[in-house]
Amino acid sequence: xxxxxxxxxxxxxxxxxxxxxxxxxxxxxxxxxxxxxxxxxxxxxxxxxxxxxxxxxxxxxxxxxxxxxxxxxxxxxxxxxxxxxxxxxxxxxxxxxxxxxxxxxxxx
Amino acid sequence: xxxxxxxxxxxxxxxxxxxxxxxxxxxxxxxxxxxxxxxxxxxxxxxxxxxxxxxxxxxxxxxxxxxxxxxxxxxxxxxxxxxxxxxxxxxxxxxxxxxxxxxxxxxxxxxxxxx
Numbered sequence: 001x002x003x004x005x006x007x008x009x010x011x012x013x014x015x016x017x018x019x020x021x022x023x024x025x026x027x028x029x030x031x032x033x034x035x036x037x038x039x040x041x042x043x044x045x046x047x048x049x050x051x052x053x054x055x056x057x058x059x060x061x062x063x064x065x066x067x068x069x070x071x072x073x074x075x076x077x078x079x080x081x082x083x084x085x086x087x088x089x090x091x092x093x094x095x096x097x098x099x100x101x102x103x104x105x106x107x108x
Numbered sequence: 109x110x111x112x113x114x115x116x117x118x119x120x121x122x123x124x125x126x127x128x129x130x131x132x133x134x135x136x137x138x139x140x141x142x143x144x145x146x147x148x149x150x151x152x153x154x155x156x157x158x159x160x161x162x163x164x165x166x167x168x169x170x171x172x173x174x175x176x177x178x179x180x181x182x183x184x185x186x187x188x189x190x191x192x193x194x195x196x197x198x199x200x201x202x203x204x205x206x207x208x209x210x211x212x213x214x215x216x217x218x219x220x221x222x223x
Contacts, residue, residue, distance in 0.1 A: 030209070042198055043152070044214070094157060101150070
């Protein structure tokens with residue numbers, strides 16, 4: 001079956017860098033996406049990787065390696081407002097297959 | 109610009125009562141539409157998706173149904189709610205054109221408590 005695995009929780013310090021990993025057991029997908037969800041809110045799109053390599057969007061970067069079945073989201077210069085859950089998802093025809101999400105806890 | 113409206117924001121319903129949640133999208137045509145459910149602290153479970161009027165695909169057999177009576181309207185229904193139907197319901201849309209990114213844009217969600 002298709003599945004994506006993420007750590008359930010990651011803790012980091014304000015101002016630091018944190019990496020959230022996503023490993024998957026699926027193939028034939030178009031690309032890997034990342035979404036952010038604050039407590040009580042709706043998910044919002046952050047980043048997308050169609051090809052292997054690094055995509056940078058401001059403080060956030062996302063990486064994909066299809067040969068390693070692996071991707072990650074890198075958050076730099078962490079701010080307290082980055083405290084949220086982060087989901088990876090792979091895209092197929094009309095659908096996204098979602099990971100269970102990683103709760104990012106940021107300490108001052 | 110495109111916007112998605114979902115209501116109500118919060119709903120408390122007794123077991124056995126009916127349910128109707130509505131979602132509408134503005135500013136785009138022929139969107140793909142999705143209903144998800146999210147349990148507290150968990151990931152997103154796809155319930156239904158639709159690629160056109162009257163076309164509904166169900167991902168999980170359950171107590172719920174969906175309809176798409178108009179191009180930009182998506183409705184989630186139940187005839188008799190169960191306790192297990194409690195959760196955070198999210199509607200989302202993505203562009204229909206051949207866009208393999210399938211970036212999904214979410215409504216604000218409905219928090220349903222079945223008591």
